[in-house]
Amino acid sequence: MSLPASHPAVHDHKGKTCPVTGETHGFCPPQEGDSRSVCPALNVMANHGYISRDGKNLSAGDITRGLKECYGLSSPLAYFLAYVGFMIIRKFARRVSLFEIGKHNAVEHDASLVHHDTPQGSKYAPIEIDQKLVDDLIDDVRPTHKDFADAAEPGERFLLNFEDVARARVRREAECRPIDSVHAEIARGEMAIILGVWDVKGKQKSGIPVDYFRRWISEERMPDGWKPDHVQSLRDVVARSKQIRTHVAFLRGDGGKQAPPAPAPAAAIEATSSPISEKV
Ligand code: HEM
Incomplete structure (x- = not known):
């Protein structure tokens, strides 16, 4: 390395x-x-x-x-991710x-956001991050960075939300080998967690700061001085994952003629992800 x-x-x-x-x-x-x-x-x-x-x-x-x-x-979310993860890789009660x-x-799974598909015959996925895929992922954000910079009011932050994640998922699932519905659900869940951890409400859009996210996914480094400000619940992650799924269906045209899904009411998300107390 x-x-x-x-x-x-x-x-x-x-x-x-x-x-x-x-x-x-x-x-x-x-x-x-x-x-x-x-x-x-x-x-x-x-x-x-x-x-x-x-x-x-x-x-x-x-x-x-x-x-x-x-x-x-939250404890339920952390236990769920770690113990179910170990069970799926058949290492339960092992190190x-x-x-x-x-x-x-x-x-x-294949069709990762910033990693290449596992080469045929390999037992483990490649861990190298492709910085071009990182750029492509940030290019999926709307409004784009340029549009945002042209229109932003002082103090406003460039944010990534569930619609941007859906756009990236649709793109990667078209570029890569097909993945089954369980792995597609896992892929949405991975991003739903971090959308919950860093969610902030801006004037035009709610989402996570792109500068946090880019550093995290490309350098595998936390934002300087950041500490959790709420307990991130499993219930909130499930709600966010569903938002991504609905928007993926809309982008693919599976959602019929209906308009793009509206963001879940802030109150519904807030009720499951704020402030520091033990949450499901
Ligand atoms: C805070 C909790 C977590 C968050 C926010 C998170 C987030 C993510 C994200 C965003 C990716 C996608 C990377 C990409 O597409 O290139 C990913 C991949 C992955 N995560 Fe996590 N993760 C968390 C916890 C865990 C845990 C506890 C496990 C297992 C014990 C795990 C196992 C994996 C695996 C196997 C992948 C690869 C999936 C792929 O092929 O893209 N994660 N995670």
């Missing part, structure tokens, strides 16, 4: 605190021999010491705790390296 030229010499990454920076949750990229996965969320947790920085010897419990602390997921989470066609 290559490191930026400016980075300190290669060092060991045992445990959650980086021996070079001395910080528990500061960013440090993977070092030689560290394990990383196809999942940006899990790699970010290792790069920031919410799970062991070497990405190895991880239990479902370690991942559950990391998801709650790093992203503010894994992050790379093993990318077992092809278990949780992992």
Whole structure:
């Protein structure tokens, strides 16, 4: 795994605190021999010491705790993702390296947003991020960055929402090998979680700040100083995933002649994702 030229010499990454920076949750990229996965969320947790920085010897419990602390997921959502994920890759009650989470066609699927399809005959998906696919993903945002910059009022943020994710899903599912309905649902769910974690309400649009998202998905790094400001519930993720699915159907014309779906009432989302208390 290559490191930026400016980075300190290669060092060991045992445990959650980086021996070079001395910080528990500061960013440090993977070092030689560290394990990383196809999942940006899990790699970010290792790069920031919410799970062991070497990405190895991880239990479902370690991942559950990391998801709650790093992203503010509710206990039911964190347990669901970690334990069901381990069950699907057939590692229940075992320890894994992050790379093993990318077992092809278990949780992992083709038509990823920023990764290439798994080569024929490979057991694990490639973990390399294609920066051209990152650009394509940001190009799916409407209004585009240019249109936004031309019209933005002072202080307004460039945001990505469920309609943009639907646009990206339709594009990738047309560009790549076909995926089944279960994996299409997983792919929508992955994005629904992060849409919930960072959702902000702008004047024209609600969504997540593109600068947060781009850094997260392409550098596998958290926004500086960000900490969870609400408990992200499973119920909210299900509602957001449904919004993406409905908009995918609309874009493909499966939604008949009806108008594009309106965003779910803010109150419905707020009721399931604010403020800090234990939520489903
Ligand atoms: C905060 C929680 C999580 C978020 C926000 C999240 C988000 C994402 C996103 C956005 C992707 C798509 C990357 C792409 O399309 O290129 C992804 C991929 C993936 N995630 Fe996660 N994830 C989370 C937790 C987990 C957990 C707990 C597991 C398993 C134990 C997991 C396993 C995977 C796998 C296997 C993929 C690859 C899917 C593919 O082939 O694109 N994720 N995740």
